[in-house]
Amino acid sequence: xxxxxxxxxxxxxxxxxxxxxxxxxxxxxxxxxxxxxxxxxxxxxxxxxxxxxxxxxxxxxxxxxxxxxxxxxxxxxxxxxxxxxxxxxxxxxxxxxxxxxxxxxxxxxxxxxxxxxxxxxxxxxxxxxxxxxxxxxxxxxxxxxxxxxxxxxxxxxxxxxxxxxxxxxxxxxxxxxxxxxxxxxxxxxxxxxxxxxxxxxxxxxxxxxxxxxxxxxxxxxxxxxxxxxxxxxxxxxxxxxxxxxxxxxxxxxxxxxxxxxxxxxxxxxxxxxxxxxxxxxxxxxxxxxxxxxxxxxxxxxxxxxxxxxxxxxxxxxxxxxxxxxxxxxx
Numbered sequence: 001x002x003x004x005x006x007x008x009x010x011x012x013x014x015x016x017x018x019x020x021x022x023x024x025x026x027x028x029x030x031x032x033x034x035x036x037x038x039x040x041x042x043x044x045x046x047x048x049x050x051x052x053x054x055x056x057x058x059x060x061x062x063x064x065x066x067x068x069x070x071x072x073x074x075x076x077x078x079x080x081x082x083x084x085x086x087x088x089x090x091x092x093x094x095x096x097x098x099x100x101x102x103x104x105x106x107x108x109x110x111x112x113x114x115x116x117x118x119x120x121x122x123x124x125x126x127x128x129x130x131x132x133x134x135x136x137x138x139x140x141x142x143x144x145x146x147x148x149x150x151x152x153x154x155x156x157x158x159x160x161x162x163x164x165x166x167x168x169x170x171x172x173x174x175x176x177x178x179x180x181x182x183x184x185x186x187x188x189x190x191x192x193x194x195x196x197x198x199x200x201x202x203x204x205x206x207x208x209x210x211x212x213x214x215x216x217x218x219x220x221x222x223x224x225x226x227x228x229x230x231x232x233x234x235x236x237x238x239x240x241x242x243x244x245x246x247x248x249x250x251x252x253x254x255x256x257x258x259x260x261x262x263x264x265x266x267x268x269x270x271x272x273x274x275x276x277x278x279x280x281x282x283x284x285x286x287x288x289x290x291x292x293x294x295x296x297x298x299x300x301x302x303x304x305x306x307x308x309x310x311x312x313x314x315x316x317x318x319x320x321x322x323x324x325x326x327x328x329x330x
Contacts, residue, residue: 007107007134008100018104019132022111024118026126028090028147038128040091040145047090048146048153050081056138064181067106069200070140071113076202078144079122080222080278083209086154087146089122094142097135107132113201121206151213154282158218159238163283165298166290168208171227171252172267173198175274176259183263192259204278211291212282220282226275226319228308234283235307242283243309244298251295272310275320 010018020033031039040047054060054074065073075092082089094114098107111127118125177199180189189196204222212220219238223230227244235242253267260267283300284290306314 005104006100007098007102007104007132010104014104019107019111022108022115024115024126026091026128027124029126029128032128033130038091038093040128042147044148044150046148048082048085048087048148049143050078051141051143052078052081053142054140062138065200067109068113068116070138071110071115072117072201073113074140074142075114075117076121076204077224077276077278078142079117079125079206080202080204080224080280082144082146083204083206084154084220084222084280085146085148086151086209086213086217086220087148088210089125089144089146089206091125091128091145092118092142094127094130094140095133096130096141097133097137097139099136099138100134102138117201121204151210154209154213154217154220156219156221156234156237159234159240159242159283159300160218160285161240161300161302162286163218163300164286164288164290164296165231165242165244165281165283165300166294166296167223167227167279167281168205168212168291168293168295169223169279170198170255170277171223171249171279172256172270172274172277174202174276174278175199175226175270176256176265176267178274178276179263179265179270180259185263188259188262191262195256195259199276202276202278205280205293208280208291208293211293212280212284215284215291216288217282217284220280223277223279223281224275224320226273227281228272228315229275229317229319230281231315232307232317234281235303238300239303241301241304241307241309242298243301244311244315246311248295248297272315273318
């Protein structure tokens with residue numbers, strides 16, 4: 001079999017067969033790929049479900065990301081949403097559209113990225129089904145499932161006045177990587193490839209979601225659209241104001257300062273308004289012991305004129321907006 005064969009040449013069934021063969025199994029699947037739908041165990045009787053779509057030209061560019069990168073990123077972005085509910089990821093279903101001229105080897109590398117991300121980020125979780133169709137562009141849609149294991153889900157609406165605001169994971173690194181790619185400065189892209197790789201293959205702290213739930217987190221979400229925009233979502237849902245301490249963000253800014261200078265950017269913009277790190281933002285009671293991965297960055301105040309404050313100043317809700325077609329290429 002040639003590595004140059006295309007999806008149109010081999011057909012959907014054969015393309016899927018070769019792709020599925022590269023995936024890892026889910027430990028939670030009672031029935032996996034092969035039937036009309038999978039069957040997943042839910043011992044608690046409750047499970048979480050989330051879905052996300054990545055579209056070529058809007059969410060990624062094929063000249064910036066490999067098939068492996070896209071498989072990894074599709075898994076990471078969805079697992080982070082499961083973790084943000086305090087659940088353990090159990091299974092994913094992946095729908096993919098590609099042009100008929102796409103080589104089957106591209107699908108195989110995509111499957112390798114799916115598998116690697118599952119194993120690295122959520123051992124025991126795997127892809128249990130999906131769909132493959134033809135279109136003019138690549139589009140990836142993932143539905144992820146998670147088990148609450150008897151815990152109550154951690155919602156966005158539970159933040160209480162006096163709570164500590166904390167984050168697990170990175171801030172601004174994915175935005176820095178995107179800005180480097182957009183700059184066209186090849187030397188800078190090469191020099192700060194670790195930041196570019198966070199954009200291509202984010203590494204969200206999936207296990208920290210359960211840790212936060214066990215520590216009594218009152219609210220939590222996945223930081224996919226940026227600290228400013230996502231903090232406001234918790235503030236509005238909980239009818240409070242979140243005050244972020246700018247001094248607590250200096251460590252995040254220091255990591256990306258050098259890259260910012262290389263392309264004449266402001267690292268604070270990436271930390272506050274940049275998305276796609278897929279870190280976890282949570283609130284905890286003031287007397288709670290924060291899980292090791294979480295760093296305190298602020299406090300919950302009574303609801304005021306602005307949902308989010310940066311120190312004493314209102315913080316505009318800037319960040320990623322999936323409804324805007326220019327997000328990725330602007």
